[in-house]
Amino acid sequence: MKIDPNSPKDLSAQIAQAIKEAIISGELPVDERLPSESELSEQFDVSRPTVREALKRLAAQSLIRTQRGATGGAFVNRLSFKDAYAQQITTSTLLLSMNAVSFETACEARYALERACAPLSAAKREADHLATMRAEIHRQSQPGLSDEAFCASDVAFHRALVDGAGNPVLSYQLAGAIEAMQPSMNMITFTARSRTEIIALHTRIADAIEAGAPEQADATLTELQSYTVRLANDVIAARAAKA
Amino acid sequence: MKIDPNSPKDLSAQIAQAIKEAIISGELPVDERLPSESELSEQFDVSRPTVREALKRLAAQSLIRTQRGATGGAFVNRLSFKDAYAQQITTSTLLLSMNAVSFETACEARYALERACAPLSAAKREADHLATMRAEIHRQSQPGLSDEAFCASDVAFHRALVDGAGNPVLSYQLAGAIEAMQPSMNMITFTARSRTEIIALHTRIADAIEAGAPEQADATLTELQSYTVRLANDVIAARAAKA
């Protein structure tokens, strides 16, 4: 691992990249201890603060963890699905909010991905995920539920649908798509009528999964997508009319 | 934005989180300049190196960019799709390699997602993406192509299929799923026979997209998935036999 003092990049960025590449290539295996900060600063011929900045960059990406104390140091971290979920969600959220992605585009992506899960979920139809879906449907029908709580339950319902596919990689990929949309979903005011409609569609989806009928789940998800987009467009139109 | 000196977390981690939350909430809009490092160190009542560690954490996630010089400083960065792609790919790659995700599971996720794109691509059937797919198919049939080059072309083909859906959010989500599998794909030795088979399937997929026939694309992708898994299993079996 070498760095170039004449590169346009910061030294800390170069060092971080060198270590990152060593981790990706497998040269540094999981749980391996990196040299101490002092040793690294000698190896790369830079000061300790510079090394520390590099290590913080890696820590921010969950590539390493640090421990204090006698046997402490920086260790290569096993990237857990949980950590990856969290990163995926914040990245997706920022991507949508900062790039003026239309509700329709985000919605299209989300439901396309969900339709990808539906056949797998329908094939497995696991009891616990189905139970979660039913429970969330029940919660959604409670009167006096706030719009935020309704949305949160909506997210939980769809996560259960996705997790029902029993593929952690899929769940990870979809976590971002589903949760990143919550801010825009929250702006929708769910009337009693629209809630009834959505609950009916959720029920049909759960039924389709339980029956092992993927085409039906697919079609109902498409219906739900159009309905959601219509609701959002109503909100946008109402706002435009006011202004 | 306040921090707690008695928290178990590092000061730099707390500061990074505080700024991150301000960015996510929109309190700090895109291109806004953060206070200088000296000002931040006064505001948070910590030293400048500590502030810098916090800023490097944010820079590692592409949340800020820094400029040197008189009018320099740290600016809130608009998270571009390109940056998000890159993060998504490294995260996915590490997730697969560090968690002993089976080839079959990763493959299932990948093809489920691709099948999600197929109907959208078939509806749009854009000329340039179709041209890219045809060009990659042609490249794949060149004799003397290395396994690595064949794999790279395979990735390009599938990316074109995905990008053909015309939904940048989908493309972003799928970039990870497709490219993260390249390391495991590279271990497969593609014989002349298997290449012919794969090229035939690719051709049928392109034909289906061009014809606007989503069901056909879906079915062919499923075939390609099974065939890929079979090839991988052969490699694994051959290795086991040797040992």
Place this chain on the structure above:
DNA sequence: GCAAATTTAAATGTCATACAATTAAATGTC
């Protein structure tokens, strides 16, 4: 001789200060 208490050493976390490098704006010069 063994267990508990203490000391020690190694590592990260934090601070203070200084200087180098870069960049744009202000200033000066012709």
Place this chain on the structure above:
DNA sequence: GACATTTAATTGTATGACATTTAAATTTGC
């Protein structure tokens, strides 16, 4: 007015010190 120079602000890097944490080594007490 155009061009060169200076200046000031800001990040990048280095040095050295001290605080804090943690496990291992040592000492002490019985």
